[in-house]
């Protein structure tokens with residue numbers, strides 16, 4: 053059966069980003085059809101953020117208790133793997149999306165289950181179980197199709213049944229041993245999760261661990277992994293991979309062979325733009341050229357947000373792009389926004405460039421907002437760096453032998469923060485203060501009046517400002 057439907061906005065992909073995009077335009081008075089081929093909620097809810105953090109959290113809580121005398125003595129057993137997996141299952145709603153579907157319906161969004169592709173200007177064809185529905189969008193088509201894993205061209209890998217992050221986050225039984233290929237955030241977090249759940253883990257990366265984070269912060273995470281028994285092979289080329297029906301054999305450039313029951317390949321992701329019909333519109337499928345509202349510069353009716361836009365592959369930042377995009381579509385429909393939006397306006401996702409917060413949820417954690425020293429210098433800023441060991445009354449109370457590190461990067465011409473990094477147990481919750489200071493361009497002489505409560509880990513802010521010279 054084939055049907056036709058018109059709406060103000062078509063959103064392709066109902067991950068966290070697509071859901072937010074559709075909700076925002078509906079809130080602004082437009083109608084929206086949201087198309088999804090798999091589970092409503094997308095990668096983050098079922099195979100990424102939520103299950104990976106759930107797999108890590110119990111181990112972090114146990115380690116935290118063991119780090120405080122008095123509590124340590126009360127901990128007599130190991131992690132209960134089945135309970136950890138059961139808790140993970142509750143966070144993924146047992147891979148059942150009905151509660152998110154209820155939310156979509158209650159929000160006034162029209163959900164269409166099927167696979168979408170663009171067939172012309174503002175036209176989308178959706179293949180559903182019942183046939184084909186052709187959608188016409190009066191104002192915009194939004195690509196919120198997420199990302200797909202990038203698989204490296206390693207000899208022997210093609211054709212093997214190895215794990216990607218989907219398999220690693222939805223596991224039912226913990227393997228005896230696991231080799232993780234990739235030292236980015238996904239590989240590092242999952243290596244620690246599995247080590248703490250009882251696997252013998254080896255992590256192989258062609259570069260340093262967590263290459264985009266400051267080295268002293270990474271060193272603390274590396275120590276954490278080694279403490280948990282993870283074997284690291286960094287700055288190493290993987291020559292080949294083989295599977296003999298029982299075990300994977302990963303051969304490194306040094307001729308070292310790593311054997312394990314399972315192999316996880318977590319070597320990055322790229323925008324999911326293939327198969328959408330972009331070539332027919334004269335667009336390429338590697339990355340779209342979009343302005344700060346998410347609008348494709350050559351096709352003003354087309355937008356891309358979240359992982360599909362390929363700018364910042366993080367859920368919170370994609371949802372921010374979706375809110376900004378939604379408001380821009382509404383303003384353009386009303387005729388109150390013409391052309392590209394000004395920076396930091398309600399229609400420009402400027403924080404994507406200057407004030408992204410990101411957390412590595414290992415134990416210890418790394419929490420970083422804005423730019424690293426190297427990135428700020430590359431952008432031509434005249435910056436200074438102030439860093440120190442995180443050792444304040446709040447941290448020493450928090451855990452016996454607390455080890456941490458903090459850094460702030462200051463734009464010396466404007467005397468504002470452009471980057472902040474914390475590393476240590478439970479530093480993630482310190483991060484929003486840094487994000488506010490960076491996005492708000494709070495002058496250091498005013499930041500000096502933001503007094504951290506005693507005794508909290510936030511006292512590190514005072515130490516940083518004092519060391520800077522205030």
Ligand SMILES: Cc1cc2nc3c(=O)[nH]c(=O)nc-3n(C[C@H](O)[C@H](O)[C@H](O)COP(=O)(O)OP(=O)(O)OC[C@H]3O[C@@H](n4cnc5c(N)ncnc54)[C@H](O)[C@@H]3O)c2cc1C
Pocket residue numbers: 064065066067068069070087088089090091092093094095096097099100101102104105166167168169196197198199217221238324328357358359360364365366367368369370413
């Ligand atoms: C292991 C792992 C852990 C992560 N942890 C974190 C974290 O802790 N914090 C964080 O901020 N980020 C994290 N991320 C990144 C985060 O998961 C992504 O940034 C986020 O899921 C992107 O959301 P999205 O809506 O853009 O894409 P997705 O969630 O991938 O959603 C895209 C949706 O589009 C659908 N779709 C695609 N093509 C079509 C089509 N043609 N027709 C219909 N539907 C289609 C897909 O089925 C999918 O449901 C993690 C990633 C991984 C891999």
Ligand SMILES: NC(=O)c1ccc[n+]([C@@H]2O[C@H](COP(=O)([O-])OP(=O)(O)OC[C@H]3O[C@@H](n4cnc5c(N)ncnc54)[C@H](O)[C@@H]3O)[C@@H](O)[C@H]2O)c1
Pocket residue numbers: 204205206233234235236237238239241256257258259260262263290318319320321365366410411412413
């Ligand atoms: N806590 C979080 O917010 C979180 C957690 C997981 C993932 N994510 C996001 O998901 C995205 C994907 O994560 P990711 O870790 O897969 O990607 P990534 O790009 O962060 O890291 C990829 C890693 O794979 C390595 N690599 C590439 N080719 C290799 C090869 N042939 N052999 C060995 N190593 C190789 C790279 O050197 C790098 O260390 C990222 O953008 C990340 O921000 C976020």
